[in-house]
Amino acid sequence: MSDSGYNDLIYHVGHKIECVCRGGNEDRPENIAIECVTCNKVLLDYNDQKSTDMPEKEEKKSVLVLVEFNNTAPFVQRFTSKEKITMDKLVEYFESIEDMNWDKDGITIIDDISEVNLE
């Protein structure tokens, strides 16, 4: 520990020290602090890195889906989501916006697009 840490803490020797948490929920508080109850002073405190950093780091997932409706020309749609995109989710989505008939209509996840130059 650094000298300043040593000097910060020596002042509180013999004081009542408590570990307290704030925010979040019981299982996952947002902030945990070591406090001197005698002086009512925060000695050390840490934020939950997981809850503050995770949403930004999470990359958006995206897939291309070939959509073939019985009554229209086939087309490709790009789907993006923070979570993994599964066929079940796509089926759920299409059934929520259209009256799907899976005997005639179809969706295919396109894993990769290759490109050919005909010049």
Ligand SMILES: [Zn+2]
């Ligand atoms: Zn103290």
